[in-house]
Amino acid sequence: PLKRTVAAARLAPLVEGLKNAGRLRPTLERYRRRFDEDAASIVAAVVLECGGGAAEGGGDAAAVAALDAAGFQACLDLCLEQLAESVCCAVALQNALADLLEGPVDPAHVVSNAPQRLRDATDSDATEAREGCRQLCEGALKRVGRLVGARRDQNARLALGDLRRVWASALAFAEAVERATGEPALALRSALVAQARAFLEHRHREAKAALVACLDSEKWGQVDVAPARQARVDALASGRALLEDAGDKADAAPPAPRSKKDLRPAAVNQRRFKCVWSACVALDRVLDALAAAAAFPVLATDVVAEVVDLLRLFDQRTKQLVLFAGALHSSARLRTITAKHLGLAAQALGLVLALLPHIRAALRATLPPKHASLLDEVDAVARDYGDHHRKVLAKFSTIIGETVDAAGGGLSGVDYDAAATAAATVPRAAFFGDVAKNLTALHGVLAKQLPDDEVQDVCADIVALLGKKLPPLAAAPIADTPEGRDRLEADLRYLEASVAALPSVDASGLRIDAIVAERKAGVSKGEPP
Numbered sequence: 001p002l003k004r005t006v007a008a009a010r011l012a013p014l015v016e017g018l019k020n021a022g023r024l025r026p027t028l029e030r031y032r033r034r035f036d037e038d039a040a041s042i043v044a045a046v047v048l049e050c051g052g053g054a055a056e057g058g059g060d061a062a063a064v065a066a067l068d069a070a071g072f073q074a075c076l077d078l079c080l081e082q083l084a085e086s087v088c089c090a091v092a093l094q095n096a097l098a099d100l101l102e103g104p105v106d107p108a109h110v111v112s113n114a115p116q117r118l119r120d121a122t123d124s125d126a127t128e129a130r131e132g133c134r135q136l137c138e139g140a141l142k143r144v145g146r147l148v149g150a151r152r153d154q155n156a157r158l159a160l161g162d163l164r165r166v167w168a169s170a171l172a173f174a175e176a177v178e179r180a181t182g183e184p185a186l187a188l189r190s191a192l193v194a195q196a197r198a199f200l201e202h203r204h205r206e207a208k209a210a211l212v213a214c215l216d217s218e219k220w221g222q223v224d225v226a227p228a229r230q231a232r233v234d235a236l237a238s239g240r241a242l243l244e245d246a247g248d249k250a251d252a253a254p255p256a257p258r259s260k261k262d263l264r265p266a267a268v269n270q271r272r273f274k275c276v277w278s279a280c281v282a283l284d285r286v287l288d289a290l291a292a293a294a295a296f297p298v299l300a301t302d303v304v305a306e307v308v309d310l311l312r313l314f315d316q317r318t319k320q321l322v323l324f325a326g327a328l329h330s331s332a333r334l335r336t337i338t339a340k341h342l343g344l345a346a347q348a349l350g351l352v353l354a355l356l357p358h359i360r361a362a363l364r365a366t367l368p369p370k371h372a373s374l375l376d377e378v379d380a381v382a383r384d385y386g387d388h389h390r391k392v393l394a395k396f397s398t399i400i401g402e403t404v405d406a407a408g409g410g411l412s413g414v415d416y417d418a419a420a421t422a423a424a425t426v427p428r429a430a431f432f433g434d435v436a437k438n439l440t441a442l443h444g445v446l447a448k449q450l451p452d453d454e455v456q457d458v459c460a461d462i463v464a465l466l467g468k469k470l471p472p473l474a475a476a477p478i479a480d481t482p483e484g485r486d487r488l489e490a491d492l493r494y495l496e497a498s499v500a501a502l503p504s505v506d507a508s509g510l511r512i513d514a515i516v517a518e519r520k521a522g523v524s525k526g527e528p529p
Helices: 008-020 024-049 058-065 070-100 124-149 160-181 184-217 227-237 277-295 295-325 339-367 369-413 419-420 430-449 451-476 482-500 512-522
Strands: 266-267 269-272
Touching: 008 024, 008 070, 008 419, 024 070, 024 160, 024 369, 024 451, 070 124, 070 160, 070 512, 124 160, 124 184, 160 184, 184 277, 184 295, 184 369, 227 277, 227 339, 266 339, 266 369, 266 430, 269 339, 295 339, 339 430, 369 451, 419 451, 430 451, 430 482, 451 482, 482 512
Parallel strands: none
Antiparallel strands: 266 269
């Protein structure tokens, strides 16, 4: 290889003599073989120096695989530096040869190994030499591809930042060779894409396994959202590129316990969401996938599928564990599904719903326009989450409805007329006290777990449900005398006052006035007029 600048006047007699003697083509063939041998020696020497061994052969490939991330990066950079210099020399010599074969050259002209483009040739010898030079460059690309491929399994386990540095170094070399030859470096680019895809597949398998294990042991209690995790959420919500993944930096277990009052929620668009540990893990893994898409845009379509897969896994498994009470039989072994568990599940779903538009935008930024239809899957996931969230909130109404149905049967045995001599306690029927107590307790839990607007919506649904169930239940007690009806009205008013005392709850939906009017008129239709 050309190691220094050489005057064309020194090369011209040599080229002319070889051509006249018919030895130019054999000499160039020997040069190409020597170039390839030197390239192999360069890689072998660098790997040996970095602590592995030669880079050719099965045992030597194992030595390359044994290097740690920093060692391989240093090895790769040094190999690329030497190979890039060799490629520049080969291209410079080929251009000089073409100039000498195709016409007179200024004797003062200097041949330099500075980066340059491989020029076309018209002379037959120069044309053949040009094809040989192109093959040398392609061979160098393949050699780098084999070097990267020797660590396929190890590179798949790297942190995203480490793999991105490997990618950047190899891609810079590929682009330099492409500028020299004018042809795409398909061999090396294909090797890099295969490496990145192996990384993505490995991370996705790990992510699903971690999420499944975390959900199976989820206690559905609030955990702290660390500042580092919140910073990644902020980056996503503000549209900034995610360039690092949580990867090996992520905690393998929930963060250290903090007092309940010090637990920090996640914040998205000025809304706060209490988090459970499985939601944090799911969020980390989705953000890791988005970071991979930003680092390797060529794999954006794969990332869309993996993000959808992770989100659906969290949605479906959460539904099984909480709505269908699967957590009673999971590793967590919960004794019952409480309103607190439901509230935190709703918060987890709400967090994902709040982030889905930003997740979609991040994916859209990396997808080619022709693949934009893939985002329909993200929209379908958003609909599924919205439906699941509504079902969780509706579960609170179901809880109160079941309490009313279970306790309401006892009203038929209450004789308000016979209670004339009884102590004037309110409520006289335990049913009204139980409903008021359960509703007050549920409101207290909801106020701690859900935002105010959702608490109001849930309570409005519960009041509407009670408004439908109370008329037939209020017709069951014996209250035929004016005094008996007054006592029944007192119990109804007690329930109304208990509901009205709850913050931001409108008790008018109970329709107590209509129920009282019916009983006083001696009407018992079973439904409000």
